[in-house]
Amino acid sequence: MKRNKIINSFMPKYSITNIINKSLVEIERVRGFLDAIELRKDSFSEMQKETLMRESHYSTHIEGTLLSLDKAKDIIEGKKIKTIRIDDKKELLNYKNAMDYISTQLGKNNSINEKMILALHKVLVRGSKAHPGNYRKTQNYVVNSRTNEVIYTPPKPREVPQLMKQFTEWLKTTKDISPVLIAGIAQFQCVHIHPFVDGNGRAARVLSTLILYQMGYDFKKLFSISEYYDKDRPKYYQAIQSVRDNNMDMTAWLEYFIEGLRSQMLEIQKKGTQIINAEKAVEKISAFTLNPRQQQIFKYLLLNKEINNDKCQNLCKSIKRTATRDLALMVKLAILDKRGEKKGTYYVLSQNIVAIMRDIKGQQ
Numbered sequence: 001m002k003r004n005k006i007i008n009s010f011m012p013k014y015s016i017t018n019i020i021n022k023s024l025v026e027i028e029r030v031r032g033f034l035d036a037i038e039l040r041k042d043s044f045s046e047m048q049k050e051t052l053m054r055e056s057h058y059s060t061h062i063e064g065t066l067l068s069l070d071k072a073k074d075i076i077e078g079k080k081i082k083t084i085r086i087d088d089k090k091e092l093l094n095y096k097n098a099m100d101y102i103s104t105q106l107g108k109n110n111s112i113n114e115k116m117i118l119a120l121h122k123v124l125v126r127g128s129k130a131h132p133g134n135y136r137k138t139q140n141y142v143v144n145s146r147t148n149e150v151i152y153t154p155p156k157p158r159e160v161p162q163l164m165k166q167f168t169e170w171l172k173t174t175k176d177i178s179p180v181l182i183a184g185i186a187q188f189q190c191v192h193i194h195p196f197v198d199g200n201g202r203a204a205r206v207l208s209t210l211i212l213y214q215m216g217y218d219f220k221k222l223f224s225i226s227e228y229y230d231k232d233r234p235k236y237y238q239a240i241q242s243v244r245d246n247n248m249d250m251t252a253w254l255e256y257f258i259e260g261l262r263s264q265m266l267e268i269q270k271k272g273t274q275i276i277n278a279e280k281a282v283e284k285i286s287a288f289t290l291n292p293r294q295q296q297i298f299k300y301l302l303l304n305k306e307i308n309n310d311k312c313q314n315l316c317k318s319i320k321r322t323a324t325r326d327l328a329l330m331v332k333l334a335i336l337d338k339r340g341e342k343k344g345t346y347y348v349l350s351q352n353i354v355a356i357m358r359d360i361k362g363q364q
Contacts, residue, residue: 010166012185014250023255023262023299024178030265034220034272043275043299048221052076056096059205059226062233065091090127095202100125102210108281109214112171114209120210121196121203131196135160140194152244154194163193171211179215183208184257188243190251222268224298228260271303278302280360281353285335293318294326297333302351306339308346 039047057072065088067075075089076096093120097118108117122133131137135157142152155163167189174182190204205226212218229236239256246252278299293316300315301307307315312323313346327347330336336347349357 009012009169010163010189012170012189012250013252014181014185015249017255019255020181020251020258023258024180026262027180027258029263030269031217031219033269034222037272037276039275040270040279042280044220047271047275051222051224052096052099055099055209055224055226056092058230059222060091060095060201060238062226063091063201064352067092069176076302082087087128091202094124094126097126098202099209102206102213105210106213106218107216112211112214113168116210116280117190117195117203117207119166120206121199123203124206125196128198132194135164136197138197141192142195151241154192154363160193160195166193167193179212180258181219181254182215182260183211183217184254185250186211186259187299188253191240192243219265219268221262222271223254223264225260225264228263271320274303275299277357277360284360285330285353286357290335291326293322294330297326297330301336301347306346306348 017143025033042080053073053076054069055071056076057067061067066085071081071084072092075084075092081089092131101120101123116134118133123133131203135364137157140154141150141155143149165300167186171182171186187204187208190207191200194200196203209225213221235256238254242252242256243250282295282299296316297307297312307327309320309327312327313319313320316326318326327336327338331338331347334350334352337350338345338347340346
C-alpha cells in the first residue's frame with residue numbers, strides 16, 4: 001500500500017483559482033453584511049443556539065451517530081430522551097462542549113499549538129476509550145464503511161508527533177494568507193495526519209472553526225460547515241482524497257471547502273434578512289398587544305411555512321391548552337389562518353400579514 005513520504009517541514013501546495021477568488025470575495029461581502037446588521041438580542045441568541053445545535057448534530061452525524069436533528073436539539077436542551085444510544089448522546093454533548101470552549105477564544109489570536117489541539121481532543125472524546133488528549137500509539141486506517149476497503153493508511157504512530165509539530169509551526173507563519181485558506185488547509189492536514197485513535201474528523205472541523213474564530217472570521221457564530229459536508233458525504237470524502245490523488249496539491253479541496261463556507265454565508269445572509277423583516281413586522285402589529293408566546297409564534301411563522309399545536313407547545317414550552325388558546329386568539333385577530341381538520345389542523349400567516357410583509361420588503 002502506498003504511503004506519502006514525510007518531508008522535513010510542512011509546506012502546503014495549492015493554487016488560487018478563479019473559483020477560490022470569487023468565493024473569498026463573496027464571503028467577505030457577507031462578513032460585511034453581518035458586521036453591519038443589528039438584530040434584537042433574543043433573535044441573535046436564538047440564531048446562535050440553533051447554529052450550535054446544528055453544527056454539533058451534523059459533525060457527529062458524519063461520524064455515524066444515529067440521532068435525528070430533533071432529538072439532538074432535545075438532548076442539547078437537557079430533555080430526557082429514550083431509545084437513543086448513550087455513545088451518540090455523549091459524542092453530541094462533547095462536540096457541543098468543544099464548540100463552547102473555542103467560543104472563549106474569539107478574537108484572541110493566540111498561537112495554536114499542540115497543547116491546544118490535544119486539549120480540544122480531550123473534550124471531544126471525553127468518557128471514551130480513544131485516549132483523550134493523547135496522540136495514537138497504534139496504526140489506524142480509514143475504511144469505506146460500505147465495502148470495508150482500506151482507502152487511506154495514515155502515517156505510522158511514531159511519525160505523528162513530528163508531523164504535528166511541523167504543522168503547528170507552519171500555523172505560526174501564515175500572516176499573509178487568508179484566514180479562510182488557513183482554516184481549510186488546517187482541516188485537511190489534521191485529517192491527513194490522523195493523529196488520534198478516534199475523533200480525527202471532529203477534531204479537524206473544530207480546529208478549522210477555531211482558526212476562523214481567532215482571526216476575526218467567526219461570522220457571529222452563525223455558520224455550520226458540517227451541515228454542508230453531511231448533505232453529500234461522498235463528495236466530502238472525495239474532496240479530501242483529491243489531495244492525495246493529486247500529489248498533495250490542496251487546490252481542489254480548498255475549492256470545495258471555500259464553496260461550503262460561501263454557501264453557509266449566503267444562508268446566514270438570507271436568514272438574517274428574514275429576521276430583520278420579522279422584527280419589523282412584529283413592530284407593525286404591536287397594536288395587537290401579543291404576549292411573548294404569541295410573538296414567538298408569529299416570528300416562527302415569518303421564517304417557516306406553518307405551525308401546529310404540538311410544534312407550538314414545543315416552541316413556547318407551554319401545555320396543549322395554552323397553545324390552543326394562543327393560536328385561537330391569533331386567528332381571531334386575523335394574524336393567522338387555520339387550515340385542516342382535527343389532528344391535521346395547522347396554522348399559517350393570514351393574507352393580511354402576508355400583505356404587510358410584502359410592504360416591508362418593498363420599502364427595502
